[in-house]
Amino acid sequence: QVFHLKDYAPTDFVVDRIDLTFELDPAETKVISRVLMKRRAGVSRSAPLVFDGDELTLDSVQLDGNDIDPADFDVTPENLTIRNLPAEATFEITVNTTIAPEANTSLMGLYRTGNIYCTQCEAEGFRRITYFYDRPDVLAVYTVTIISRKDDARLMLSNGNYLGGGNYDEGRHFAAWFDPHPKPSYLFALVAGDLGVIEDTFTTMDEREVALRIYVEHGKEKRAAYAMDALKRSMRWDEETFGRAYDLDIFMIVAVSDFNMGAMENKGLNVFNDKYVLADPETATDADYANIEAIIAHEYFHNWTGNRITCRDWFQLCLKEGLTVFRDHAFSADQRSAPVKRIAEIRLLKAHQFPEDAGPLAHPVRPESYREINNFYTATVYEKGSEVVGMLRTIVGADAFRQGMDLYFERHDGQAVTIEDFLACFAEASSRDLMQFSLWYSQAGTPSVSVSTSWDEAKSTFTVTLEQSLQPTPGQPRKEVMHIPLAYGLLLEDGSEHKGSPSGAGASSAAAGVLHLTRRKQSVTFADVASRPVLSINRGFSAPVNLAMEQSSADLAHIARHDADGVARWQAINDHATRHLVAAARLARDGRPLPASDELCAILTAVAGDESLEPAFRAQALTLPAESDIAREIGSNIEPDSIRAAREAVIADVARAGRELFSTLANQAPGGPYSPDAGSAGLRALAGIALSYASIAEASPARAAAVFAAADNMTVMAQALQVLAHHFPGTGAATDALAAFEARFADNPLVIDKWFAIQAMAPGAATLDRVRELMTSRHFDRMNPNRVRALIGSFSAGNPTGFNRADGAGFRLLADEVTAIDKRNPQLAARLLTAMRSWRSLEPVRQEEARLALVAILGAAQLSTDVSDIVQRTLAG
Ligand code: ARG
Ligand code: ZN
Numbered sequence: 001q002v003f004h005l006k007d008y009a010p011t012d013f014v015v016d017r018i019d020l021t022f023e024l025d026p027a028e029t030k031v032i033s034r035v036l037m038k039r040r041a042g043v044s045r046s047a048p049l050v051f052d053g054d055e056l057t058l059d060s061v062q063l064d065g066n067d068i069d070p071a072d073f074d075v076t077p078e079n080l081t082i083r084n085l086p087a088e089a090t091f092e093i094t095v096n097t098t099i100a101p102e103a104n105t106s107l108m109g110l111y112r113t114g115n116i117y118c119t120q121c122e123a124e125g126f127r128r129i130t131y132f133y134d135r136p137d138v139l140a141v142y143t144v145t146i147i148s149r150k151d152d153a154r155l156m157l158s159n160g161n162y163l164g165g166g167n168y169d170e171g172r173h174f175a176a177w178f179d180p181h182p183k184p185s186y187l188f189a190l191v192a193g194d195l196g197v198i199e200d201t202f203t204t205m206d207e208r209e210v211a212l213r214i215y216v217e218h219g220k221e222k223r224a225a226y227a228m229d230a231l232k233r234s235m236r237w238d239e240e241t242f243g244r245a246y247d248l249d250i251f252m253i254v255a256v257s258d259f260n261m262g263a264m265e266n267k268g269l270n271v272f273n274d275k276y277v278l279a280d281p282e283t284a285t286d287a288d289y290a291n292i293e294a295i296i297a298h299e300y301f302h303n304w305t306g307n308r309i310t311c312r313d314w315f316q317l318c319l320k321e322g323l324t325v326f327r328d329h330a331f332s333a334d335q336r337s338a339p340v341k342r343i344a345e346i347r348l349l350k351a352h353q354f355p356e357d358a359g360p361l362a363h364p365v366r367p368e369s370y371r372e373i374n375n376f377y378t379a380t381v382y383e384k385g386s387e388v389v390g391m392l393r394t395i396v397g398a399d400a401f402r403q404g405m406d407l408y409f410e411r412h413d414g415q416a417v418t419i420e421d422f423l424a425c426f427a428e429a430s431s432r433d434l435m436q437f438s439l440w441y442s443q444a445g446t447p448s449v450s451v452s453t454s455w456d457e458a459k460s461t462f463t464v465t466l467e468q469s470l471q472p473t474p475g476q477p478r479k480e481v482m483h484i485p486l487a488y489g490l491l492l493e494d495g496s497e498h499k500g501s502p503s504g505a506g507a508s509s510a511a512a513g514v515l516h517l518t519r520r521k522q523s524v525t526f527a528d529v530a531s532r533p534v535l536s537i538n539r540g541f542s543a544p545v546n547l548a549m550e551q552s553s554a555d556l557a558h559i560a561r562h563d564a565d566g567v568a569r570w571q572a573i574n575d576h577a578t579r580h581l582v583a584a585a586r587l588a589r590d591g592r593p594l595p596a597s598d599e600l601c602a603i604l605t606a607v608a609g610d611e612s613l614e615p616a617f618r619a620q621a622l623t624l625p626a627e628s629d630i631a632r633e634i635g636s637n638i639e640p641d642s643i644r645a646a647r648e649a650v651i652a653d654v655a656r657a658g659r660e661l662f663s664t665l666a667n668q669a670p671g672g673p674y675s676p677d678a679g680s681a682g683l684r685a686l687a688g689i690a691l692s693y694a695s696i697a698e699a700s701p702a703r704a705a706a707v708f709a710a711a712d713n714m715t716v717m718a719q720a721l722q723v724l725a726h727h728f729p730g731t732g733a734a735t736d737a738l739a740a741f742e743a744r745f746a747d748n749p750l751v752i753d754k755w756f757a758i759q760a761m762a763p764g765a766a767t768l769d770r771v772r773e774l775m776t777s778r779h780f781d782r783m784n785p786n787r788v789r790a791l792i793g794s795f796s797a798g799n800p801t802g803f804n805r806a807d808g809a810g811f812r813l814l815a816d817e818v819t820a821i822d823k824r825n826p827q828l829a830a831r832l833l834t835a836m837r838s839w840r841s842l843e844p845v846r847q848e849e850a851r852l853a854l855v856a857i858l859g860a861a862q863l864s865t866d867v868s869d870i871v872q873r874t875l876a877g
Contacts, residue, residue, distance in 0.1 A: 322385020360877020495562030616682025808849025826864030
């Protein structure tokens, strides 16, 4: 079944209130749902009520307390249909179902993780709990009563404020929760079990005290302290930046070890993958701390962008996700170094979203049809969705953007709305027509912009000509011309910036320093440009596009040295490195000698040694484009081994050129006890990349082995382990370190995940056998999403030479795993499979192997909709 945006229609009945009672039991949980509702005005009196279900069995159903005549209802696992309901009066439907949380391996609906009961309802998990209108535009006030045996679930939590609780009957107790804010079913949550807790409080800007609680497994309480700190900073930030305060008496976070995604913003009761809550210096890296901060903020920010204002239907998913990612990015930029944060975002966008947009799974930020909504929690909806909000801000300017947000919160609080409603607020606040801009939501694919410049010495003018194009994507053969905002600067010979504004189409703008490309092709001209300037364009990645521009290495070096914008400096360095690596990979492919890397080495060593720059920035600059980045630039007929060979050769050149410097930098770790702050993390990042170059220059694992042995925190330890495992595989030093790491962290699965991932990403064909071996290790658990992603996910999405082995064994391994996992957890299986999305850009032999593996999945018995949707689109596109 395919769902279409154009088919949207509101429900025939309007829900007012829902009262849920759970009698918890691992094998037989009784769910009683009482729904107060009435027929929507104007709906025919013969229209039946149709509730959604998923693998449900009905015990009984009542209307106003009386059993409904079997002739008046039909029930299947997917639907409950009731006829002859009152025409005008309000009525109450009671639905009784029995579900088995312990048998629910999909991690959707009510399931067990450890000894805890937990729910995940977004997008369509509520229908696995009871028959209901499981869609985001049905907003209701929830009262929830939970009953359990005291020895089964000491603690019982749900959304909203705690009403009360106590003994229920012999050996059982109850707890009741009331959430006054109307919400859709996907925001419902229930958690029950025996958990440890850390508590704190937060006073809102309007002086209300909110209790804060983070629940974790007993014994892990200390590791939740950083998450609590991040939560309080997020709450303050949303007040200060967007004027948004929290709206219940209590805010709870629960960390669970089996979770399909990162986390979930259930009203007042966020549920988290424990990987994004638990941290201490011994077990978490700087990147883990940064992720925790970002995801805690993200879920908290959903309270306003997602919960108070939600989506009319799932096509509008980016309404809450793109916007909330934009908000969490802004938060992290404020808490840390803004340019370094932006560089990381650009890297991530290009690594995950660009390939998605260029392959068979390409879809608009707001899709127009889907078979399985769970397959649309994508980099396009999230990350490109955030970029689109960022462009909106660039176009209307910071002030109108804030006014538009205020208007959005004011006008749509308590509603389920669309992208059109959202954009209308900014059109109004800025008095701009955003029609052309809105194409960013409907047209898939990454636009290309070609840029050419000419300097007229006699007239002292400088002309910039821009031309856009957008290739067809699945279902969209023809594209319209988009509004592309390009931030720019003209750098003069001495490094200063040309001040004048240009004339010509697209020259006018809300914020200075932005060119608005709104036609297929247009030019602007700058006057009084006495010497040839260097154009720095798409500064800060103001638009998510591919730029094609003939820019000399000298010009890129000029930007890298002088641009006032740190992100633009990094972009120039990265462009230079990419260009060099692509050329080297092409030569390696043809078996020809590689070009000299002197220019790149000079730029990189200059940045590495420039103490006026932030260490984190220097680390970013030194991190060369990944093999997958180079493959993406080459685009077709990819042969991963030659890309790797070329990249390794360039890395060796850089390592040799900066040998002394790298060995100095490798020793410059921050002093004192570990602190996760951005400054210290930046120093560690620089020391880590320097360690890798220094070790390569020395052609010896000794330095990394010493760092590994002396490390007093996980960041440094993992860096050293990776250098050993990736650059000195099979040496005693590498084998010893891997064994020591495993022994030390054997009882901490989240740390063992790092051990899995580092080994799975070791380049080369031999890694496949090691991955097979690790799959039989006692640490591996095919049912746990974190384990699967750490081992199989890292191998298939993070190891181009290993996974894309020419004999197809990597593809077959993935196909076998996807087929096996699909039987128990379709969402996890489908997500893993997206690693195949770029198969058509491989060279013919590998391409054929990939195709065969995909076809083999299709042949498996009882494929889920999740997996069959991904396979079919991947093969078709
Ligand atoms: N809304 C969650 C977040 O981004 C993601 C939940 C997605 N869950 C799913 N089963 N598709 O914060
Ligand atoms: Zn989200």
